[in-house]
Amino acid sequence: MNFLDNLVLPQSSEHIELLHYILMLIMFLFIPFISILFGGTTLSIYYRRKGLNENNPMFIRFAHDIIETLTINKSIGIILGIVPLLTAVLIVAQLLHNTESPAVYYLLTSFILTTISVILIYTYRYSVIFSRLFDNIKNIIPEDDNTSEIIKNYRDGSRALSYRSGRYGLLLLFIALFMFVAGISNTLFPLYSFEVLFRFLQFLTAAFSITGGAIFFSFFYWDGGRKIDDDNYRTFIKKIAVNITFTGTIIQPLFLTYDFIALPSTALSGAVFTCGMIAILLLFVAYHLIYSMIRDANLKMSGPVFYVLIFSMFGVIVKDQLAMGNANKLNSVILNAKYIEYFNEISGANKLAAVVSGEQIYKNICSSCHSFDHKIVGPPYKQTLPKYEGKLDQLVAFIRNPTQNNPGYPPMPNPGLKPNEAQAIAEWLLKTYKTK
Ligand code: HEC
Structure with a gap:
């Protein structure tokens, strides 16, 4: 857009x-x-x-x-x-x-x-x-x-x-x-x-x-x-x-429980779970308040019912937002790396910005998730690069449009590089990974 x-x-x-x-x-x-x-x-x-x-x-x-x-x-x-x-x-x-x-x-x-x-x-x-x-x-x-x-x-x-x-x-x-x-x-x-x-x-x-x-x-x-x-x-x-x-209060916990089961593992965390549980508990409280009004034939709890339902809704909102934040974490790392790059550029810290340097891109972006010999968020280069030996184009294609290749890792988010930048980092990686 x-x-x-x-x-x-x-x-x-x-x-x-x-x-x-x-x-x-x-x-x-x-x-x-x-x-x-x-x-x-x-x-x-x-x-x-x-x-x-x-x-x-x-x-x-x-x-x-x-x-x-x-x-x-x-x-x-x-x-x-x-x-x-x-x-x-x-x-x-x-x-x-x-x-x-x-x-x-x-x-x-x-x-x-x-x-x-x-x-x-x-x-x-x-x-x-x-x-x-x-x-x-x-x-x-x-x-x-x-x-x-x-x-x-x-x-x-x-x-x-x-x-x-x-x-x-x-x-x-x-x-x-x-x-x-x-x-x-x-x-x-x-x-x-x-x-x-x-x-x-x-x-x-x-x-x-x-x-x-x-x-x-x-x-x-x-x-x-x-x-x-x-x-x-x-x-x-x-x-x-x-x-x-x-009716609404009875059905909701079913959907909320299903959502927990369906959420991808990258989105889950203790806080997500806690907020969801609080939301469900509050629904039970609301349920109870309504029941007490039916039983005693009065309307005393009319205000509290509304407040409890609003807070339960807030619980669901927080849970969903946290889950979204978790799932988007890798992209946030890339945005942060780009921010540093952009900041260096406008503050003149990176005078060589005009020359596209593979090493610089590695430092600015890739190194938040990759090192050469051990796992960070992504797999170590020494493990993944040998299969790209002599296949520079395939490596460039992967970097420009990552696909899921390594079981046990989350998918790599698109680092959003221009073609010449992807070319530069790919060349630099294949040239240097063995010596690192
Ligand atoms: C936000 C974290 C993150 C950043 C930043 C990142 N990667 Fe990755 N990378 C991953 C993850 C996770 C995987 C494993 C994905 C998979 O193969 O399933 C991966 C996999 C790879 C692989 C292995 C591909 C294969 O076929 O096995 C290469 C090569 C790679 N990344 C290069 C790069 C380069 C170059 C950059 C910088 C431009 C970069 N990555 C930036 C997370 C990241």
Whole structure:
């Protein structure tokens, strides 16, 4: 992606680490919000349709209340839905620079689709508010007044708009979320794999349980809860919140456990495991809190349920980010080496930079992972180079585009050398490896 390549610079290891932390913070903002937006819109559209079909005003009331409450307002949509995703695209472009991973394309696609869908969903929200307004006006004006006809037309118009924008917005958001999950999982799993599909399903179930948590929080807890006069309606909302939170919370541990099993060994570490376990434990706590509210027929735990679910979600985010960082570690080494090279060049420390020197490239880049006679990250040259004796071209080809050749080692990331640089380092290695 050329225009993104213009925005990225080689980064030192410290910068790369910092970028990982910033990315994590951005995910803390984006993922809970977009999950609630998705879950809330799905419920609203579903109950609105059901309410209109069955002529049930309570369903319609719920459909309106939920979209109004959970989407908060349009600025929040931009601040939490759109801005973080764009920032994430730029950070991932830095982190995966040089790897030829398509992750950035997926995230960029997700960003574009998310932006359109957020606009459509907020349009849906406004038309829902308008149609509610028209309904109220209609009740005030007597039937035989001819303004009543005009108002009815407006209301129908707004209803049609609301249907379309809501449905299309939701569909686009669904695709956008899939591309998002595929993008942030790309250092671990390819696009078309069961693992990505499972991660997406995990994302959706988490989205529904956090939406349930948000219903508890915003209807029954925040600011003393909404003033709901009608007891039937109250019971109805509670039932929905319990059902979706419960179902989502039960299914998630299965997906999370599967993810542990499926993660490549390069991505695993004690911290990854610990964060995943904390997330699962918190799900059980949430489960328990909901159960206590059903058993005692009250809503006292409405706030805590939401907090626990949010923290469980944070646990999953940290786990995924750490796993991504681990899997990308080798590329980070190369980026760091390139950073040193670049730094030397601009600070004039390397006056001979114009002459491509194999030895210099070895010192700057390869030596972080290779030595001649012992294993570092990659195999020792004395062991691997003899087979390239008299096959300079094959060695150049390997360096420009590494393939997995040595069992027991992780794949070598592409060091991103220009053809003449690869030629120089290959010649230098074959000339000197025996004497080292
Ligand atoms: C980030 C760590 C890392 C860096 C940097 C790195 N390599 Fe490697 N290299 C590896 C690993 C890991 C392997 C083993 C991969 C395999 O063959 O499965 C490897 C394997 C090799 C092999 C053996 C290939 C074979 O066919 O057996 C050669 C030759 C090689 N690297 C050359 C280089 C050169 C030249 C550079 C610098 C331009 C370099 N490497 C930079 C990690 C690295």
